[in-house]
Amino acid sequence: MNYEYFLAKRLIKRKGKNLSRPIIIIATLSITLGVAVMILSISILQGFKSEIKEKIVGFASHVQVLPYNLKQSESLDGISLSQKEKGELLSINNVKSISPFATKGGVIKTKTDFQGVMLKGVDKDYDTTFFHHYLKKGRFLNIKTNGGSEALVSKVVAEKLNLSIGDKLRVFFYIDNNYRARAFSIVGIYETGLSDYDERFVICDIAQVQGLNSWGKDTVEGYEILLKDFSLLDQTSEKIYYSLGENMTIQTIEEIEPNLFSWLDLLDSNVVLILIIMMLVSIVTITSTLLIIIFEQTTTIGVLKSMGSTSKSIIKIFLYNATYIILRGLLFGNALALGIAFIQDKFNIFKLPQESYFLTSVPIEISAIQIIMVNLVTIIICVAALLIPARSISKIDPIKSIRFD
16 A cells, blocks of 8 residues: 555544535535436436337337328328338348338317317237337227227327217218218227327228228338337438338438427437536535645645655645545445436336426436446546646645644
């Protein structure tokens, strides 16, 4: 054990009344709270973004394959992919599943009220995991080969129109200057919290929409493709584009919902601001603490210099001392953040207004890599900042400092 480390330990463990003791406690608490806030901010942001993305993708998938002239034409010709084309898409590494869909705008009318909706038809290949997760009552559709009349409605629509499981639902459509109607039986009620989707979408068998559009069983509006890894969205969509050629329009979820994703990106800047503020508070606190310790130990510094210790060695002593404070703060900060995160994840203590944030409680997603990065950056920046006040040790005159005592 070198003598600098030995003396640093003695200074840390020294008891009795001294000016720096309450300052050290305040510094430790400051770093503890700063680190806890930084970890929780990142974890909440990550959890929030993941939850919102999961909900958007659940409705619209990661990638959609649509007719090339969809936006330029009002044609209802639809598209159809061959088994070979579907097989080529499924062979792309990041592609998880592919399923057809078709939509049709209509109006639900009851005896007392009405509601404009978007009928979305899905088939037996549709991944039902999302809707099973957000089902409040009933079950998902039983997709039949000859078409079924079951429907899934949102809690928002059900409450507005006073509908419940087993009720009959009549949806009216305006087609070729005539009104047409379809009757459905409600088998499930879902709630995702995304009001734009919950207020509009009614899920049904794709055969119903195909019949309204006078399509054959192989003709659909488009195909929804789910991916295994969201981070590879752009690369995978590019592979899908080259696989199908230029006769199709390929849209990613970020292109389908640009406003929502721009909003999520804006949240990143808010968290960065919080991280900067917390880091500055930690830096100011630890540097101020070190200065107070140095001033308090001026006589000790003078004695050490008179005994032949170099300024470099004495600086090491105080850097060891300050680093100990930083590490204690990091330890307590990590424990506090992880404790709060665990409690929130298990018991959802902190609630959110769903109409504003699309979620009922504060989401938490812990990332070991992000926690390690927060700790490393905090240590590096704080220790680097300590070099500034530590340089004042070299300016202390041993004779004057001993007389000062």
